[in-house]
Amino acid sequence: MTVLQAALLGFICWFGSLSGAFAIGPTGGWYVISRPLVAGLICGIVLGDVPTGVLIGVAIQTVYIALITPGGAVPADMSYACYLAIPFAMITKTPADQAVTLGVGFGLLGVAMWQLTSVGQAFWAHLADRYAEEGNLKGIYNINIWAQIPNFLLRGVVTFLVLYFGQGVATSILDFLNTQIPWFMQFLSLAGGALPAVGIAILLFQIATSTKMLIWFFLGWILVAIFKVNTVALAFIGAIVALIYFLYLSKIEEKEA
């Protein structure tokens, strides 16, 4: 990885962080740039191997398919899970299923960084209170822009440094693991294969408000597992079922209630 590539990835990581502002805030940043699926494409373009990047992105994405950050409580930090795990997996030629575990590890590291940010930024709130007292509207407005500086240091600069100076270490650690304790890598592969279950369970937990709603989950599962329906077709079937519910069933439900 060249200095330029690492710097570029650092910048993109900053734009895509939860507090990143310049890619239409969380809409274009956290929810687009920092989805592992999209990050895989971006890392692939920057590092010159799109298919590998996207495949690793897809693998990591499965764990975080339904990541929700209620009240700023970040369960796993996508910035690092994307922009440290994917580039490292790419340059060390780690297979996608092992990269999943790498993503989980960096995601946990990033949570610590986010907690630091979200506590430290209280500084801005106190400054803004003072400005409000003085009637300094411009000052409060500008705080929103100044706040991007610490965010740049923690996301952009840290990512750049870790990527650029860590690539040698990462490669030798993975070489050591692969040659000296291959069973550990095998274990990571198996775990990586099963970890998406957590992502699906989170999704289920978030959407299914009652046990009887699991029927719809089983419907989707059976359509794919037994009838081998592909994803796009499944989305259409799901949309039709949802429309039937919206137009007919939900009205019956409302009358009965």
Add this chain to the structure above:
Amino acid sequence: MAKEQVEKKVTQAELRKAWWTWMFFSLSAFSMERMQSMAFVAMLSDLIKKFYGDDEVEFKAALKRHMVFFNTEPQTGVIAHGVAIALEEQRANGAPITDDMINAVKAGIMGPMAGIGDAMIPGTLIPILLAIGMGISKDNGSALGPIFYAVAYLAIILPLSWYLFKFGYTYGMNAMKELAAGGFRRATGSLAILGLVVAGGLGASYIALKTPLQIENVLVVQNQLDSIFPTLLPLLLTIWLWSGMRKGWSINRALGMVFLVIFIGFLPGLLGSIFHLDWLTALRIF
């Protein structure tokens, strides 16, 4: 209050600028202590100038009024912003609207919209679009999957957010009532069904869990399972994790549980290979 001859009316362009400001900076100065309040004031800045620019006391009061704690789902919670603008406009034109009223309305919308918004956007819409994108790219690593996701998400969320922002401004105090009357609850219920169907398909295609268990080198257990119900083990694992979460497991605990399950299944095989204990391989589960 200053006696104004002309009514102070917010223009479409001013609304749009306020919305864009919010979209860019909603979480920029985010802190656990005050969350999105700095962005809320930034969003209102031009309007506060317009409404109270000629009255220093009211101007400062408006800044302090909106510096209180605020937090919602940044993309769909903007109904609250629209309502706040509508109320500030009425207040600037002399209506008897107090600080408490404005804050109570904001707080009354931000909570429910954070819940509904989280369930609808990162909980339903994003997983569906991701699932389609991943489906396009999972076999060959094609760039089309991520591109589809990015374009589709922005094409849905930006107009939706802008619509909700204007909706709040148009209906003011009655916004939440109007929203409920428009079949909003039924719509979120339908979206949940779509989300669940897609989630089921995702689980069936992306979770890999197999058992190498053999009985007397004759009966391969996984083959038997596959002939009855393929992906039974992933389904059981998912349902187990789900029921754990209902009992209050955190995400990290769920992740830990997966590692633990895999490790327990992996252990007999590992010990067998280290200590050359062939009989252990017969007990191997995974």
